[in-house]
Amino acid sequence: MSNAQYFLEATYLIASCLFVLGLKGLSHPDTARRGMIMAAAGMSAAVLGTLFHPDIHNYIYIAIGLILGSCIGIPMAMVPMTAMPQRTALSHAFGAMAASMVGIAEYVIHGPTLGGVKMGALGLEVMLGSLTVTGSLIAAAKLQELMRGTPIMFKGQQIVNLGLFIVMIGSFITWLINPAVSVYFYTMVGCAFVFGVMLVIPIGAADMPVVMSLLNSYAGLSSAATGFVLGNNVLIIAGTLDGFSGFILSILMCRAMNRSITNVLFGGFGSAVSVETAVSGSMREVSVDDVAVQLAYASQVVFVPGYGMATAQAQHACRELGNLLEERGIAVKYAIHPVAGRMPGHMNVLLAEANVPYSSLYEMEQINPEMPQTDVAVVIGANDVVNPDARDNPKSLIAGMPIIEVDKAKSVVVLKRGKGKGFSGLENPLFFKSVTGMLYGDAKTSLTNLAQAVQKV
Numbered sequence: 001m002s003n004a005q006y007f008l009e010a011t012y013l014i015a016s017c018l019f020v021l022g023l024k025g026l027s028h029p030d031t032a033r034r035g036m037i038m039a040a041a042g043m044s045a046a047v048l049g050t051l052f053h054p055d056i057h058n059y060i061y062i063a064i065g066l067i068l069g070s071c072i073g074i075p076m077a078m079v080p081m082t083a084m085p086q087r088t089a090l091s092h093a094f095g096a097m098a099a100s101m102v103g104i105a106e107y108v109i110h111g112p113t114l115g116g117v118k119m120g121a122l123g124l125e126v127m128l129g130s131l132t133v134t135g136s137l138i139a140a141a142k143l144q145e146l147m148r149g150t151p152i153m154f155k156g157q158q159i160v161n162l163g164l165f166i167v168m169i170g171s172f173i174t175w176l177i178n179p180a181v182s183v184y185f186y187t188m189v190g191c192a193f194v195f196g197v198m199l200v201i202p203i204g205a206a207d208m209p210v211v212m213s214l215l216n217s218y219a220g221l222s223s224a225a226t227g228f229v230l231g232n233n234v235l236i237i238a239g240t241l242d243g244f245s246g247f248i249l250s251i252l253m254c255r256a257m258n259r260s261i262t263n264v265l266f267g268g269f270g271s272a273v274s275v276e277t278a279v280s281g282s283m284r285e286v287s288v289d290d291v292a293v294q295l296a297y298a299s300q301v302v303f304v305p306g307y308g309m310a311t312a313q314a315q316h317a318c319r320e321l322g323n324l325l326e327e328r329g330i331a332v333k334y335a336i337h338p339v340a341g342r343m344p345g346h347m348n349v350l351l352a353e354a355n356v357p358y359s360s361l362y363e364m365e366q367i368n369p370e371m372p373q374t375d376v377a378v379v380i381g382a383n384d385v386v387n388p389d390a391r392d393n394p395k396s397l398i399a400g401m402p403i404i405e406v407d408k409a410k411s412v413v414v415l416k417r418g419k420g421k422g423f424s425g426l427e428n429p430l431f432f433k434s435v436t437g438m439l440y441g442d443a444k445t446s447l448t449n450l451a452q453a454v455q456k457v
């Protein structure tokens with residue numbers, strides 16, 4: 001091996017170790033920031049090592065790619081936290097597009113001379129990559145509300161999907177048997193692009209987090225297959241880590257949303273017709289002063305943040321109110337639903353930014369048994385994750401999704417701007433219950449007003 005190759009393999013080894021350590025760090029909020037830095041350092045090492053690859057003779061195209069990529073990547077990283085899911089979907093689309101294009105280029109350059117195993121990996125790479133490109137673009141369009149968020153269905157959709165899947169896999173197998181006949185290869189690529197669209201359009205926006213992590217997993221597996229084709233160890237390792245961690249996250253999110261993974265894989269969920277519980281009565285509006293008195297004389301207060309806290313950027317105001325209550329000897333807890341907000345861990349990130357100690361954060365399973373002893377549950381811009389219909393109405397679109405059971409608390413205060421619905425577009429019977437008071441207004445303003453009012457009690 002030449003010195004350059006030694007350097008390459010050494011950087012790949014360091015990068016792989018950093019990826020594993022980074023992933024381990026990301027498994028806990030305490031170590032997540034360090035994990036992220038390690039993973040980024042790993043990626044830098046992998047890129048640096050690759051620049052010394054003996055097969056690279058001309059750096060001009062690489063430099064152009066680097067400049068173009070940076071020009072696109074830097075503004076993409078500047079989007080607000082609330083737009084992060086659609087930004088992530090776009091990143092998946094770009095990553096998968098890169099993997100597919102490498103695969104197609106390899107086939108065009110080397111043709112059937114690559115050999116059976118590499119051809120299999122190449123086909124898999126291009127197929128998974130292509131369907132991830134279009135699937136991720138549709139997911140991004142739905143999340144950005146450029147497309148209708150509700151499931152897009154038509155008659156015979158399942159049959160069309162099955163037919164498309166059979167033609168795609170059939171073309172893949174036929175091409176493996178006859179690798180010189182490129183028409184099978186391009187038929188597979190075309191079907192994969194269309195299949196990606198078909199996979200995501202019938203999925204309701206509320207189920208999108210599962211789809212996102214599944215597409216992440218496909219993009220990772222596609223990159224791993226690229227690694228096999230190019231004989232690149234770091235791509236195999238990073239792609240496999242990404243593929244399987246994405247898949248495990250999909251399973252965990254499926255559990256959190258009570259969806260079966262088979263339904264996700266076959267794009268069948270989100271298709272049920274939702275029957276909403278008829279709500280009667282009206283919402284009871286409460287004033288800042290009323291809520292302040294309730295809070296000031298409580299023994300235990302649980303804050304339940306949701307997407308509205310993110311849009312209002314109300315995490316600091318929430319922490320300040322929490323501090324004031326704690327100073328009065330009140331037990332203050334923060335309940336975290338796994339899919340609150342718009343991405344996994346969204347609420348953890350916001351509350352960590354506001355220096356809420358991890359020991360005050362409670363997962364759904366931990367906090368639900370405490371609800372009957374909670375004097376006031378303060379819902380901050382959350383809706384779907386506290387919707388009792390998910391528990392009580394088997395025909396609801398979100399039926400079976402575990403919720404934070406604030407309706408079991410002695411009293412509930414909901415902070416939201418008006419009568420806006422949640423991500424699923426469903427009405428929330430919680431807002432009509434006698435135990436619930438609605439404090440209308442932007443969450444940050446309401447929390448700031450509450451903090452001032454509590455000090456006067």
Ligand code: NAP
Nearest residue numbers: 306307308339341342343344383384417418420422423443
């Ligand atoms: P949600 O159901 O989307 O409800 C958010 C509520 O916040 C709305 O009803 C809105 O009502 C209120 N709101 C918006 N801006 C506000 C502001 N400035 N101040 C006060 N209130 C404000 O949120 P969620 O309960 O967190 O549920 C998350 C949903 O997103 C779930 O359906 C989940 O499946 C889905 N999802 C999650 C992820 C993930 O990974 N976490 C990813 C994609 C989708 P008003 O308009 O009346 O104010």
